[in-house]
Amino acid sequence: MANTRDIILRQLERLELPDGGNIVSRDMVRALTVEGDQVRFVIEAPTPDIARQMEPLRAAAERAALSVPGIARASVALTAHAGEAKAPGGGPAPSLKIGGHPKGGQESVRPAQVRSILAVASGKGGVGKSTVSSNLAVALARQGRRVGLLDADIHGPSQPRMMGVSQRPASPDGKMIEPLHAHGVTMMSIGLMLEADKAVIWRGPMLMGALQQMMSQVQWGELDVLIVDLPPGTGDVQLTLCQRAAPTGALVVSTPQDVALIDARKAMDMFRTLKTPILGLIENMSSFHCPECGHEAHIFGHGGVGAEAEKLGLPLLAALPIDLETRLAGDAGVPVAAGDGPMAEAYARLAERLVQGGMA
Numbered sequence: 001m002a003n004t005r006d007i008i009l010r011q012l013e014r015l016e017l018p019d020g021g022n023i024v025s026r027d028m029v030r031a032l033t034v035e036g037d038q039v040r041f042v043i044e045a046p047t048p049d050i051a052r053q054m055e056p057l058r059a060a061a062e063r064a065a066l067s068v069p070g071i072a073r074a075s076v077a078l079t080a081h082a083g084e085a086k087a088p089g090g091g092p093a094p095s096l097k098i099g100g101h102p103k104g105g106q107e108s109v110r111p112a113q114v115r116s117i118l119a120v121a122s123g124k125g126g127v128g129k130s131t132v133s134s135n136l137a138v139a140l141a142r143q144g145r146r147v148g149l150l151d152a153d154i155h156g157p158s159q160p161r162m163m164g165v166s167q168r169p170a171s172p173d174g175k176m177i178e179p180l181h182a183h184g185v186t187m188m189s190i191g192l193m194l195e196a197d198k199a200v201i202w203r204g205p206m207l208m209g210a211l212q213q214m215m216s217q218v219q220w221g222e223l224d225v226l227i228v229d230l231p232p233g234t235g236d237v238q239l240t241l242c243q244r245a246a247p248t249g250a251l252v253v254s255t256p257q258d259v260a261l262i263d264a265r266k267a268m269d270m271f272r273t274l275k276t277p278i279l280g281l282i283e284n285m286s287s288f289h290c291p292e293c294g295h296e297a298h299i300f301g302h303g304g305v306g307a308e309a310e311k312l313g314l315p316l317l318a319a320l321p322i323d324l325e326t327r328l329a330g331d332a333g334v335p336v337a338a339g340d341g342p343m344a345e346a347y348a349r350l351a352e353r354l355v356q357g358g359m360a
């Protein structure tokens with residue numbers, strides 16, 4: 001039986017090009033990954049100009065992918081063989097050069113003045129990894145730590161929205177990028193380098209190069225801890241971070257649901273293989289308290305992450321409920337940890353635990 005990836009490729013073969021062939025036969029489809037109900041891939045055009053003309057084709061490719069049974073989310077980016085980064089607001093573009101390659105070799109890209117790097121990871125998308133990252137960053141900053149937050153979710157950066165930041169970072173010398181500051185946290189996101197709602201015009205290797213550059217070309221300054229919000233899964237960005245930035249450790253976020261835990265195990269296996277210590281697990285969306293009647297419901301199951309942590313001999317660092325304020329605060333750009341109330345306290349406890357453990 002054909003797998004989902006093959007079925008998607010068959011659909012994409014229907015997208016013919018005006019000068020002959022289709023995007024599959026012309027080898028333009030790159031980095032196609034299917035994770036659960038989500039597909040992501042890149043269409044690589046020969047030049048940036050052609051890429052720009054291919055927007056209708058990109059949209060058609062997204063529709064074609066979404067027509068495949070079992071696929072509910074599709075993210076398709078356009079890339080080109082060459083071209084320069086354009087500053088959306090005019091002005092000199094920092095040299096996060098579009099079309100750049102990751103630097104070879106094994107030299108470290110770990111910023112010199114950063115004491116600890118914590119990778120926040122998940123197996124599955126949508127489990128709350130970015131929410132946990134931003135709130136943990138804010139909670140640590142409230143405890144007096146010097147905190148950086150790097151949004152390395154290159155295909156779906158959400159920290160600009162969650163931290164309420166939208167201006168483009170400056171680069172006075174065109175080489176080093178000045179990060180932004182919000183809620184006491186120094187932050188940088190690839191989302192801030194891109195035009196909102198525009199497809200990314202990048203070639204595949206740029207994804208790894210971008211992470212290296214965001215580690216080494218951003219003026220992070222002196223930090224006690226840099227929190228890296230990783231993309232979901234076990235891809236190139238994770239590999240690059242673990243091999244080139246020697247993170248202090250990883251925090252793995254999961255919901256209690258079996259399907260999320262299965263993927264979380266894969267992520268943990270990857271960290272073990274890459275010799276990055278797993279510092280603990282965080283259960284998100286662990287329960288729901290009805291504000292009307294006080295009933296507690298376990299919408300995504302109960303205790304799954306705690307049981308997994310016990311099995312693996314790892315600490316369960318927090319069990320965070322489904323909470324409307326958390327979602328609203330994230331959407332509003334003021335993380336719930338910046339306020340008062342039970343969720344701010346829960347994140348403060350998580351932060352305290354990491355500080356006391358010498359991890360942040």
Ligand SMILES: Nc1ncnc2c1ncn2[C@@H]1O[C@H](COP(=O)(O)OP(=O)(O)OP(=O)(O)O)[C@@H](O)[C@H]1O
Nearest residue numbers: 125126127128129130131232321322323326327330
């Ligand atoms: N504990 C929670 N209670 C309520 N809503 C939450 C909670 N945690 C996360 N959310 C909401 O769920 C959605 C997905 O969360 P988030 O973007 O943090 O997940 P993610 O794992 O980083 O996703 P992605 O894989 O897309 O990067 C967001 O709208 C967020 O506000």
